[in-house]
Amino acid sequence: MSLSHSRWLASLIGLLLAFPIVIGLVGTILPAFHYFPPLGEYQFSLTSWTKLFSQGEFHSSLKLTLITGIGAPILSLWLALSLLAWGYQKPIFAKLESLLAPILAIPHAAIAIGLLFLLSPSGWLVRIFSPWLTDFQRPPNWISVQDPYGLSLIFALIVKEMPYLLFVMLSSMKSIKARQSLEVGQALGYGRLTLWRKVLIPQLYPIIRLPLFIVIAFSLTVVDLALVIGPNTPSTLAVTLLRWFNDPDLAMRFVASAGAVILMLVIVFTLAGWEMSHKLLSLLTRAERSNGRRCGPSDYLLRFGAFLGQFTLLLSVVALLLLPIWSFAKRWRFPDALPSQWTLDNLSRAYPLLMELSTNTLTIATITTLLACGLSLLMLESKRQSAGTRHTRHIFDWLIYVPILLPQIGFLFGLHVLLIYLDLNGDLCAIIALHLMYVLPYVYLTLQGPYLAFNQSYLQQANRLNHQPLRNYFKIKLAMLKPPLFTAFAIGFSVSIAQYLPTLIAGEGRYSTLTTEAVAQAASGDRKQVGAMALLQALFPILVFWLAQSLPPRWTKWRLACKSLFLRLSPTTSQTQKDRQC
Amino acid sequence: MLSLKNFTLHNGSKKLIDNLSFDIENGQVLSIMGPSGIGKSSLLSYLSGTLAPQLSAQGEILLNQQPIHAKSIQSRKVGLLQQSPLLFPHMSILENLLFAIPEQMPKQQRAEQAHQALLKLGLADKACAMADQLSGGQQARVALLRTLLAQPDFLLLDEPFSKLDPALRRDVRAFVLAEIRDANIPALLVTHDTEDASAMQGNCLDLKPFHPANKA
Numbered sequence: 001m002s003l004s005h006s007r008w009l010a011s012l013i014g015l016l017l018a019f020p021i022v023i024g025l026v027g028t029i030l031p032a033f034h035y036f037p038p039l040g041e042y043q044f045s046l047t048s049w050t051k052l053f054s055q056g057e058f059h060s061s062l063k064l065t066l067i068t069g070i071g072a073p074i075l076s077l078w079l080a081l082s083l084l085a086w087g088y089q090k091p092i093f094a095k096l097e098s099l100l101a102p103i104l105a106i107p108h109a110a111i112a113i114g115l116l117f118l119l120s121p122s123g124w125l126v127r128i129f130s131p132w133l134t135d136f137q138r139p140p141n142w143i144s145v146q147d148p149y150g151l152s153l154i155f156a157l158i159v160k161e162m163p164y165l166l167f168v169m170l171s172s173m174k175s176i177k178a179r180q181s182l183e184v185g186q187a188l189g190y191g192r193l194t195l196w197r198k199v200l201i202p203q204l205y206p207i208i209r210l211p212l213f214i215v216i217a218f219s220l221t222v223v224d225l226a227l228v229i230g231p232n233t234p235s236t237l238a239v240t241l242l243r244w245f246n247d248p249d250l251a252m253r254f255v256a257s258a259g260a261v262i263l264m265l266v267i268v269f270t271l272a273g274w275e276m277s278h279k280l281l282s283l284l285t286r287a288e289r290s291n292g293r294r295c296g297p298s299d300y301l302l303r304f305g306a307f308l309g310q311f312t313l314l315l316s317v318v319a320l321l322l323l324p325i326w327s328f329a330k331r332w333r334f335p336d337a338l339p340s341q342w343t344l345d346n347l348s349r350a351y352p353l354l355m356e357l358s359t360n361t362l363t364i365a366t367i368t369t370l371l372a373c374g375l376s377l378l379m380l381e382s383k384r385q386s387a388g389t390r391h392t393r394h395i396f397d398w399l400i401y402v403p404i405l406l407p408q409i410g411f412l413f414g415l416h417v418l419l420i421y422l423d424l425n426g427d428l429c430a431i432i433a434l435h436l437m438y439v440l441p442y443v444y445l446t447l448q449g450p451y452l453a454f455n456q457s458y459l460q461q462a463n464r465l466n467h468q469p470l471r472n473y474f475k476i477k478l479a480m481l482k483p484p485l486f487t488a489f490a491i492g493f494s495v496s497i498a499q500y501l502p503t504l505i506a507g508e509g510r511y512s513t514l515t516t517e518a519v520a521q522a523a524s525g526d527r528k529q530v531g532a533m534a535l536l537q538a539l540f541p542i543l544v545f546w547l548a549q550s551l552p553p554r555w556t557k558w559r560l561a562c563k564s565l566f567l568r569l570s571p572t573t574s575q576t577q578k579d580r581q582c
Numbered sequence: 583m584l585s586l587k588n589f590t591l592h593n594g595s596k597k598l599i600d601n602l603s604f605d606i607e608n609g610q611v612l613s614i615m616g617p618s619g620i621g622k623s624s625l626l627s628y629l630s631g632t633l634a635p636q637l638s639a640q641g642e643i644l645l646n647q648q649p650i651h652a653k654s655i656q657s658r659k660v661g662l663l664q665q666s667p668l669l670f671p672h673m674s675i676l677e678n679l680l681f682a683i684p685e686q687m688p689k690q691q692r693a694e695q696a697h698q699a700l701l702k703l704g705l706a707d708k709a710c711a712m713a714d715q716l717s718g719g720q721q722a723r724v725a726l727l728r729t730l731l732a733q734p735d736f737l738l739l740d741e742p743f744s745k746l747d748p749a750l751r752r753d754v755r756a757f758v759l760a761e762i763r764d765a766n767i768p769a770l771l772v773t774h775d776t777e778d779a780s781a782m783q784g785n786c787l788d789l790k791p792f793h794p795a796n797k798a
């Protein structure tokens with residue numbers, strides 16, 4: 001690809017990325033000011049704002065959103081940092097690390113359903129202590145999930161966000177020379193946790209700032225997780241807005257749009273407030289860092305956080321194990337800790353539905369992720385070529401984050417209007433296009449490091465030996481980048497499977513996936529069927545992650561074995577060729 | 583005096599070093615040389631208490647006749663200088679130096695010590711500069727003084743000159759030797775460069791790959 005081509009392509013992809021963002025924003029902001037031609041509203045007014053502020057539910061939803069949306073990232077960050085400080089380089093930590101990938105791969109809804117099975121009054125946590133300790137013969141009348149304070153939602157968010165932050169931090173350890181800094185610091189007489197607090201965490205923060213912002217925006221705007229395990233009297237703002245957008249009274253759509261603009265502002269102000277708090281904290285602790293004190297009372301905060309972090313990981317694993325148990329349970333009365341009878345009937349009864357949902361889910365996830373991989377490679381090649389000449393930070397690096405930082409609710413409803421104009425609503429292409437907006441950033445970010453670090457000399461040498469640049473690009477560069485490509489595919493695939501709102505809004509109910517159906521049925525009480533759906537929802541990404549880790553190291557060996565077998569079996573192959581293979 | 587008695591190092595079932603012993607007097611530098619992978623850096627890790635879990639080692643470490651091999655890294659009072667100066671990038675040069683000075687010292691005295699160190703380095707005007715604003719040689723010197731300000735009982739040097747250009751190397755070597763003599767502590771240098779070893783004006787130990795036949 002020549003440089004001129006690469007610039008042209010970069011501009012085109014930049015436009016493609018910017019277009020839905022602009023449409024989504026315009027489609028949210030204009031109805032907020034009562035301008036919405038599809039409903040015959042051509043006059044700007046502030047009516048929707050006055051209606052919004054007069055809704056009591058808005059204020060209580062906003063309060064709840066702020067509590068859960070800010071509380072969860074703070075706690076997740078504390079636990080992730082504590083776990084890292086406690087366990088980094090310890091052999092047991094390697095075992096904990098191996099738990100991260102499956103938890104990351106599993107969609108939020110599946111985890112939320114698992115937690116529901118674990119924490120609800122008739123959940124497994126109460127069962128194992130009943131009746132011998134609690135004396136309960138019936139489930140207690142507790143509100144341990146969907147509680148009005150959003151505590152169960154905060155916990156579910158932590159279960160999802162803490163492993164993600166830990167994963168991001170672990171991949172940054174080399175760049176801050178953590179091992180060497182710990183050695184030098186400990187040789188100076190510092191305790192391990194003090195070193196993390198004074199030396200490593202301040203260096204780590206700028207690197208994880210962006211993933212942290214993504215976590216904050218996600219916590220403030222999440223819908224599927226909040227629908228399953230969050231409170232509903234009132235619900236979080238995002239869930240309330242979803243209900244208003246779907247209200248049969250179309251006038252509520254204007255109020256919902258105004259609410260969506262507020263949610264965007266909440267994200268902006270929360271991120272600004274977070275950053276200011278960080279600056280203030282850095283300023284206040286700066287003198288303490290170099291006061292020579294080799295240990296401090298705040299080290300206990302990290303120690304306690306590490307304990308809570310391990311406990312959280314343990315509960316996550318138990319919650320995930322409950323999914324298959326419910327799927328195969330025939331008779332499971334309270335307070336039995338395990339089913340008294342097992343069956344395959346739950347799966348066979350749900351087989352036709354599960355087949356349809358799985359087919360839809362896998363088709364959407366596979367096509368979306370393949371498109372995201374292709375687009376990411378184009379974008380990265382374009383970025384690589386322009387990086388040496390002009391920019392250090394490419395336009396893609398700014399645009400790519402916008403969809404994941406904006407609240408899906410509102411933004412997607414804005415895009416839905418465009419889909420209706422284009423007569424694409426309820427179409428598979430529309431679902432894939434909306435999924436792509438959320439899959440692309442993760443695939444791009446996963447591939448970015450390895451792709452840009454690739455030693456171009458291999459490709460240049462290949463082109464000198466055999467001037468077929470495109471063929472060499474695939475057979476040399478992409479072949480050598482197999483491991484990150486497979487990992488990026490697995491991450492994109494799991495992100496696509498987890499999508500709830502994009503499927504719901506673009507599909508208009510005509511295409512259901514395992515995620516949309518699991519969320520819809522979570523409150524139905526049929527734990528066996530919901531368990532089966534959540535199990536499949538969790539199983540597919542884990543399978544793809546496992547393949548992504550297992551295939552690349554064996555790929556060449558298997559490819560050569562297949563080639564050799566093919567040559568042996570082929571009747572047209574000459575004896576000389578066969579001998580060469582031997 | 584730092585002494586190592588009957589040091590043996592294994593990587594799994596493979597023996598890397600067999601029965602190594604030495605003494606280093608205060609103010610002296612013992613240089614250890616040998617091919618890559620022979621276990622030189624692992625020897626330093628053993629002395630500092632940070633041996634990788636996949637390696638196993640035995641041997642007695644004595645500091646002024648007192649065994650220290652059972653102590654944690656924090657309580658061994660060991661100074662460690664590596665290839666990279668590892669100045670903390672989020673702290674100024676002054677803060678990096680203050681970080682090393684024990685807290686028990688009065689605040690005024692801590693500031694005075696850090697200031698004296700800066701004067702010695704000729705960097706009094708760079709107290710508030712960040713590490714990346716210093717040259718490679720300046721960073722190496724700051725790293726050494728930071729290590730010595732923690733008042734270690736012995737010093738371990740893991741190829742600390744290898745990233746410096748030849749002219750700078752000469753200056754930094756002389757600076758390091760002078761500081762070690764001034765602090766009057768034993769030091770162990772691991773290097774590939776014979777010039778490094780001879781510049782330290784002490785004994786030199788050339789490690790050979792272990793082979794059972796050698797022992798026989």
